[in-house]
Amino acid sequence: MLDYAALPDQRQALIRQILQQEGRVICVELAVQLKVSEHTIRRDLQELSKEGVCKKVYGGAVLQLPDAGSFLSRKEQNLVKKNVIAQKCAELVKPDTCIFIDSGSTNLAIARALPEDIRVTAVTNSPEIAVELMKRTRSETIILGGLIQNVSGGSVGSTALDQLRGIIFDQTFIGACAMNPETGLTGFDFEDCAFKKVVIRQSNQVVVALTADKVPGVARYLVADASEIDVMVVEESLNRDFFNAFNAQEIRIFTV
Numbered sequence: 191m192l193d194y195a196a197l198p199d200q201r202q203a204l205i206r207q208i209l210q211q212e213g214r215v216i217c218v219e220l221a222v223q224l225k226v227s228e229h230t231i232r233r234d235l236q237e238l239s240k241e242g243v244c245k246k247v248y249g250g251a252v253l254q255l256p257d258a259g260s261f262l263s264r265k266e267q268n269l270v271k272k273n274v275i276a277q278k279c280a281e282l283v284k285p286d287t288c289i290f291i292d293s294g295s296t297n298l299a300i301a302r303a304l305p306e307d308i309r310v311t312a313v314t315n316s317p318e319i320a321v322e323l324m325k326r327t328r329s330e331t332i333i334l335g336g337l338i339q340n341v342s343g344g345s346v347g348s349t350a351l352d353q354l355r356g357i358i359f360d361q362t363f364i365g366a367c368a369m370n371p372e373t374g375l376t377g378f379d380f381e382d383c384a385f386k387k388v389v390i391r392q393s394n395q396v397v398v399a400l401t402a403d404k405v406p407g408v409a410r411y412l413v414a415d416a417s418e419i420d421v422m423v424v425e426e427s428l429n430r431d432f433f434n435a436f437n438a439q440e441i442r443i444f445t446v
Contacts, residue, residue, distance in 0.1 A: 201226070202234050209244055209253045212429070213406040214370075216250040245408035247372040255368045255407040271425065272296045274446045275399045276303040278423050279363060282397065282444075285309045287360035290389055291319055293344025293382075294365030296399050298322065304329075313357060315344035315385070332357075339382065346385035354388055362393035364414075366400050368407035371435035374416045376409040383411040390414050397421040402428050416441065 201224055208215050215235070221228045235251045238244050244251040276299035283289060286309055291297050293316035301314070301322035312323045313332040320333040336349035342365070344350075364386055367377040375398060377383040390396050396418060402425040416439040426445040436443055 198234070201230075202238060205231075205234055206238060206243055209238075209251070214247075214250060214252040215244075218249070220250075245370075245373060247370070247408075252370045252373065252406045252408050255404065255409055269299075271401050272299040273303070275401065275423050275425070276300040278444050278446045279397060279399050280304050282421065282423075283308065283310060283361065287311070288313065288357065290314065290357075290359045290362040290393065291316070291323070292363060292365040292386065292389065293319065293339075293342045293346075295343075296401070297363050297365055298343075300363055300399065313359070315346065315350050315354075316342075318343060339379070341379050342382045344382075344385075346379075346381045351385065351388055354385075354392060357392060359389075359393040361395045361397060362389055363397050363399065364389060366398045366404060366413075367409040368404050369398060369400055369416075369419075369422070370406040370408055371416050371432065371439060373408050373412070375413040375419060376407075377411055377413050378409045380411055383413045386413045390418060395420045397423065399423045401425060405432055 205215060205220065217228045217231045220231045235244060235246055239246050242254055245254050272295060275296060279300045280303035283304065288311040291301055291312060291314045298319050301319045304326055306326055307328055308326050309328045311330045314320050314323065315334040317338065320331055323331040334345050334350040334353045336345040336347040338345050366375055369375050398419050400422065405424065405428055419441050421442045422436060423444045433443060
């Protein structure tokens with residue numbers, strides 16, 4: 191067996207591998223596994239965080255996810271998974287309420303999954319989602335205006351924010367790049383994340399729909415603490431430890 195105490199490069203390579211496989215590492219467990227001190231592990235995690243591999247959190251680190259690219263490139267990825275998740279989200283929508291559907295490929299699937307005869311006021315900042323919502327002829331569709339971002343597929347600037355602040359939502363389906371119990375909900379674009387923060391403040395219930403590859407993970411900018419999320423809809427394959435951690439934050443979890 192390798193002497194990991196004397197081989198920092200090999201030790202960090204193994205930590206990197208565990209992060210890729212499991213999404214997070216715990217200092218105490220790594221110290222026992224590699225027969226080194228917790229101080230050594232923390233130093234390794236500091237080096238890996240400088241490389242952008244992980245984000246240090248209390249007791250360990252979580253995988254820092256790569257930027258997923260533009261909305262147009264994402265909307266055709268993982269369609270089967272997104273559609274299954276979207277169907278569960280659509281079931282959570284109550285008639286005669288005001289909902290917000292954030293931009294994003296999973297949220298586009300949610301708009302498509304809504305029953306054709308549903309009766310809601312649906313607000314979005316995404317033109318493509320607005321087109322889908324307009325097919326629900328018993329519902330009212332409101333689109334927030336302004337410059338449309340290629341990365342998010344939605345308007346997030348001052349015009350959209352001014353309009354947003356005039357509406358209170360019963361329920362919001364917020365887009366997610368990454369989610370972690372310790373760090374919370376994070377994203378890659380500064381303006382988009384700032385926009386999402388305002389949406390959350392205007393909402394009575396916040397729902398986050400996630401494919402398993404986004405949990406656990408950390409992106410660049412904080413959107414919300416985990417405690418600010420009311421409901422998560424996730425794949426059943428998610429590690430049981432994360433279910434417990436999110437439940438501890440009083441998040442209601444639905445699996446598909």
